[in-house]
Amino acid sequence: MLKLFDDIENPYSQSGMSSVSVHEYAAGMGPRILEENKSHDWEELLLMISEAEDRVAFRHLFNHFAPRIKSFLMKAGADSTMAEECSQEAMATVWKKAKLFDPTRASASTWIFTIARNKRIDALRKIRRPEPDELTWPNEIEPAQEEALELKQQSEVLADAIQNLPEKQRQLVEKAFFKELSHSEIALETGLPLGTIKSRIRLALERLRHAMG
Amino acid sequence: MKNDNKIKHHLSEDLLMRYTNGTLCEAFSLAVATHISMCDDCRAALESYEAVGGALLDVSDPEEMGDDSFESVMALIKNQPTQTTQISERVASDVPSALSDYIGGSLQDIKWRPIGLGVKQSLLKTSGNSTARLLYIPAGTAVPHHSHNGNELTLVLKGAFEDEVARFGPGDVELADEDLDHQPIAVEGEDCICLAVTDAPLKFQTFIHKLVQPFLKI
Ligand SMILES: [Zn+2]
Numbered sequence: 001m002l003k004l005f006d007d008i009e010n011p012y013s014q015s016g017m018s019s020v021s022v023h024e025y026a027a028g029m030g031p032r033i034l035e036e037n038k039s040h041d042w043e044e045l046l047l048m049i050s051e052a053e054d055r056v057a058f059r060h061l062f063n064h065f066a067p068r069i070k071s072f073l074m075k076a077g078a079d080s081t082m083a084e085e086c087s088q089e090a091m092a093t094v095w096k097k098a099k100l101f102d103p104t105r106a107s108a109s110t111w112i113f114t115i116a117r118n119k120r121i122d123a124l125r126k127i128r129r130p131e132p133d134e135l136t137w138p139n140e141i142e143p144a145q146e147e148a149l150e151l152k153q154q155s156e157v158l159a160d161a162i163q164n165l166p167e168k169q170r171q172l173v174e175k176a177f178f179k180e181l182s183h184s185e186i187a188l189e190t191g192l193p194l195g196t197i198k199s200r201i202r203l204a205l206e207r208l209r210h211a212m213g
Numbered sequence: 214m215k216n217d218n219k220i221k222h223h224l225s226e227d228l229l230m231r232y233t234n235g236t237l238c239e240a241f242s243l244a245v246a247t248h249i250s251m252c253d254d255c256r257a258a259l260e261s262y263e264a265v266g267g268a269l270l271d272v273s274d275p276e277e278m279g280d281d282s283f284e285s286v287m288a289l290i291k292n293q294p295t296q297t298t299q300i301s302e303r304v305a306s307d308v309p310s311a312l313s314d315y316i317g318g319s320l321q322d323i324k325w326r327p328i329g330l331g332v333k334q335s336l337l338k339t340s341g342n343s344t345a346r347l348l349y350i351p352a353g354t355a356v357p358h359h360s361h362n363g364n365e366l367t368l369v370l371k372g373a374f375e376d377e378v379a380r381f382g383p384g385d386v387e388l389a390d391e392d393l394d395h396q397p398i399a400v401e402g403e404d405c406i407c408l409a410v411t412d413a414p415l416k417f418q419t420f421i422h423k424l425v426q427p428f429l430k431i
Binding site for chain 1: 226230233234235236238239242243245246247249250256259260263264265266267268269270271272273274275276277278279282283285286287289290293309310311312314315339340341
């Protein structure tokens with residue numbers, strides 16, 4: 001697994017440094033620059049937050065996910081101001097709940113998606129969401145490293161698969177996921193018959209499941 | 214709560230997806246969460262849907278954040294205590310916690326109201342236009358013949374019922390839309406308790422039921 005900060009003494013994880021841009025700051029550190037557009041090991045970053053309250057790690061997660069949570073909330077019908085606020089609250093929840101993140105059970109993006117989703121329900125719908133019982137795992141079983149790695153690889157494959165979906169299918173899956181629309185409402189919006197929508201979504205999900213192995 | 218019997222009738226993809234993305238109303242979410250607590254297949258399906266949601270989030274186009282938004286988040290964090298544990302007090306119950314939260318305990322704690330012919334119901338308090346209620350159907354008894362304006366989801370918690378479609382046992386879900394005109398009958402041997410959720414009032418066939426329907430609130 002990629003370790004980003006292994007060999008760096010982390011001077012900016014102290015409090016009071018949050019107003020310093022990580023990238024500006026890290027730029028002076030020589031070859032260990034954390035590139036803006038590079039895909040980081042999000043799971044590793046979450047663990048660094050959970051174990052060491054690492055602000056640099058958090059800044060990277062923030063840079064990637066906050067603008068995407070905002071976009072998710074705007075697609076769900078929030079205006080820009082509300083989406084900005086909710087995205088900030090969701091990111092604060094990510095920090096606060098980081099200790100509950102278990103890489104053997106969900107990838108970072110899946111876990112963050114569920115936090116954003118719950119924020120959407122709280123803020124936009126203001127309703128209660130009944131949750132399934134947690135599965136209880138026997139304590140003596142150590143979460144296997146390979147399991148976490150496998151889950152991570154699966155989610156990368158899944159993200160690739162989504163990017164490679166034919167445009168029409170990707171749009172439908174996005175609509176089904178991000179907008180407040182049922183299949184029949186998507187049918188109204190796109191003018192496609194309900195049967196076609198359902199089979200396209202099913203086809204897209206089949207492909208995605210297949211990609212997940 | 215875990216079921217030894219194999220569950221045969223599951224949630225639809227539409228319900229699972231809407232539960233995943235947070236657009237499902239409270240009453241239907243209650244039924245979905247209760248079923249998932251009993252069904253490993255649908256739990257696995259939910260987890261794949263959530264993974265799809267995560268991947269979509271990961272590859273979606275970003276929306277620019279405000280200039281000082283990171284600092285605002287750090288301020289939010291500073292002003293609220295860190296959550297280290299999440300231990301919720303659970304009351305021992307014979308139903309999943311999603312449901313026991315609504316009935317305040319176990320099946321025996323439900324406050325029933327008779328609606329005729331030995332059938333009893335208990336309305337659950339949920340927001341929105343959909344209605345969630347528990348039905349108690351004595352063994353061998355039929356629920357009055359009815360059709361639907363909208364969608365109806367029935368989840369068996371105890372016992373079993375049969376209708377024109379199939380036999381439904383503990384954990385099974387029957388999904389009915391306006392095209393289905395059915396008469397569920399609790400099978401002999403055990404009284405049947407189920408969670409029934411509708412997004413529109415039921416239409417009962419007989420005149421007398423039409424008359425009393427507004428008072429029964431079903
Ligand atoms: Zn199921």
